[in-house]
Structure formats: C-alpha cells, structure tokens
Amino acid sequence: MxxxxxxxxxxxxxxxxxxxxxxxxxxxxxxxxxxxxxxxxxxxxxxxxxxxxxxxxxxPEVPRGKLLRDRTIMRVLAVERVFRGLVVLGIVYLILRFRGSRESVQQAFDTDLSLFRPLADQIGWNVESSSLVSGIDRFLGWSPTALTWLAVALGAYAVIEFAEAYGLWMMRRWGEYLAVVATGLFLPIEIREILERVTWLRILLFAINLAAVLWLLWSKRLFGIRGGGAAWRAEHHAESLLSVERAAAGTDVAPARR
Structure with missing residues (x-):
C-alpha cells in the first residue's frame, strides 16, 4: 500500500x-x-x-512513508484504548449499581443457579467446581466498602486508558511513554494469569500488549533506544519532502522542532 x-x-x-x-x-x-x-x-x-x-x-510537518504508516498504527492503538476504557466504565457502573442492591442480586443469582443445575448436569458441567461460578459467588460476598474501592480503582484505570488514547491519537511523545509504562506494568499480571490457567484469549491479549510495547519502544525510540528522542526527531525531519528539497537546493537543513 x-x-x-x-x-x-x-x-x-x-x-x-x-x-x-x-x-x-x-x-x-x-x-x-x-x-x-x-x-x-x-x-x-x-x-x-x-x-x-x-x-x-x-x-507544517507532513509525515510520509514509514512515519505515515506508524501514525496509522498509533491511531488504531488509540481506538483500542478507548474501547477498553468504555468497557471498564461499564463495569464500574454495574459495580456501583450492584453495591446498592447486593442482597437482591445474591438472591437472584442463587435462584437462577438452582434452575440451571439440571441443564448443567445433562451436559456434564459440574457447577459446584466451576471457577466462574465460584468467582461470582466470592464477588457477591464483598462488602459495600470493598466494592466502592474496586470501582475507584477501575475508574482510575479507565482514566489512564483515555489519557493513553488521547496521547496516541494526537501523536504526543508523552502518550507513547504513558502507553508503554501503563501496558508494561500489567504484563507480569497477565503472565501470572496465563500460568494459573492457559486460555487462547489470555495468550492473545498478552501477545497484543507485548507486541504494542515492543513496537512503541523500537519504532518511537523511547527510553534512549536507537538514539532516543534526538534520533526520532531527526528521522521525522529527514522524512519530510521539504527537507529533501531544501537539501537539493543547497540550503542549510535545520533540525526539526517539536
């Protein structure tokens, strides 16, 4: 292309x-x-x-070639961050709504689970040993205070995702650093989850996040990699056709400003 x-x-x-x-x-x-x-x-x-x-x-700085492709990838990552942030906000809403009616939700869950048991027995699914059911049951036992702190933590995570999305979409240098740091901090947690239970979804999400971190580090020359910020700015300036024409015309080429 x-x-x-x-x-x-x-x-x-x-x-x-x-x-x-x-x-x-x-x-x-x-x-x-x-x-x-x-x-x-x-x-x-x-x-x-x-x-x-x-x-x-x-x-104006007009990205060309590889830099233009990189900007497209950056904006794809930004859209993914927005989607993830919206999902987290939806979870926060459900937690806050559930917090005020925890007992009624517990009763509804117990009722529906008892109705589902005969079907589960026919398909050979042991509901009692299901990690999903046990996880939901433990979650329903959380206190209102614990649910509030969980909603606050998830809300902060959603804010970080939206900040990443803005920085990546607007091609800000700080957005690239924030995306690498925020995503990298969760990689050990994802590794632990995979070691506890291997699923294709967990492996796929880990591979996507790891690839995004490595790509940002290498292509954007973050943390001093491949010459750091100075080399990154020089690359941007060298890709500009106007810089090429200035060099061909015999005029001095000044470093690009950002």
Whole structure:
C-alpha cells in the first residue's frame, strides 16, 4: 500500500510555498491551466495555489512513508484504548449499581443457579467446581466498602486508558511513554494469569500488549533506544519532502522542532 497516496486521497494534498526563492522554484511549475505546487506528502504536482506559505522552517510537518504508516498504527492503538476504557466504565457502573442492591442480586443469582443445575448436569458441567461460578459467588460476598474501592480503582484505570488514547491519537511523545509504562506494568499480571490457567484469549491479549510495547519502544525510540528522542526527531525531519528539497537546493537543513 502506498501510504502517501492513501493519506492524500483521504485528507487531500499538502502544498506549501516557502519564502526561499531557490526552494520555491523546485516546488513550483507552470502548467497550461496555471501554477502547480508539489505535494509535500506524495510528491505529485497539484494545480492551484498552495495551501500555506512562509519560511521553510515554519512549514507544517507532513509525515510520509514509514512515519505515515506508524501514525496509522498509533491511531488504531488509540481506538483500542478507548474501547477498553468504555468497557471498564461499564463495569464500574454495574459495580456501583450492584453495591446498592447486593442482597437482591445474591438472591437472584442463587435462584437462577438452582434452575440451571439440571441443564448443567445433562451436559456434564459440574457447577459446584466451576471457577466462574465460584468467582461470582466470592464477588457477591464483598462488602459495600470493598466494592466502592474496586470501582475507584477501575475508574482510575479507565482514566489512564483515555489519557493513553488521547496521547496516541494526537501523536504526543508523552502518550507513547504513558502507553508503554501503563501496558508494561500489567504484563507480569497477565503472565501470572496465563500460568494459573492457559486460555487462547489470555495468550492473545498478552501477545497484543507485548507486541504494542515492543513496537512503541523500537519504532518511537523511547527510553534512549536507537538514539532516543534526538534520533526520532531527526528521522521525522529527514522524512519530510521539504527537507529533501531544501537539501537539493543547497540550503542549510535545520533540525526539526517539536
């Protein structure tokens, strides 16, 4: 997939007229229908006036190629964080609602479980030894205070997920660090759960989270990996077509600012 053309097809081309005459001459051509400016993303010449103008150093950062693909992956991760946060908030709502009517829920659970036992016996499922049933039964025995603290902890986790989603979607450096730290802290817990009981769902979730952490560390050069932040900023600047054109025009290329 040509990520440059895909992005231009969705967002439109990104053209810019720099004040430097030599650089502007390399980005502009005359056509039978008027002037055309070169797109800083896909490299095609686009008829019409440029979308922006000014000093080359003030040109907008237009991600291309690998950086554009990385941004797409970042936003997929952001959407996943939003979905996870919404699920956690739904659990918080159920806990708070259950906390005020714990006894009625306990009675309903006991009644429904007694009605389900004959069916479970026919399919060979021992309800009494089921970890799911025993887990629900233990949860129903929690005190209102314990349920309140559980709701607070889950609410804080949901806030962290939404913060991660915002940082990743907006391509903020702090969002990448937050995603790595927050996800990495839960990896030992996931490993322990897998060791206690191996299920395909647990393995899949662990593999996704581990891959996300490793990808962020490597591709975003976090914690000093592969040159750290300085190398990451240099990579962004080198990927810009405007930087390439400035170098070709013989002008000095200043480090990208963020």
């Amino acid at each position: 040509d990520w440059n053309l895909r992005s231009c097809g969705v967002r439109g081309h990104a053209t810019y007229a720099p004040d430097e005459p030599g650089l502007a001459a390399r980005l502009r051509v005359d056509t039978p229908i008027g002037e055309a400016w070169r797109c800083l993303r896909c490299g095609d010449f686009v008829p019409g006036e440029p979308h922006g103008s000014g000093p080359a150093d003030d040109a």
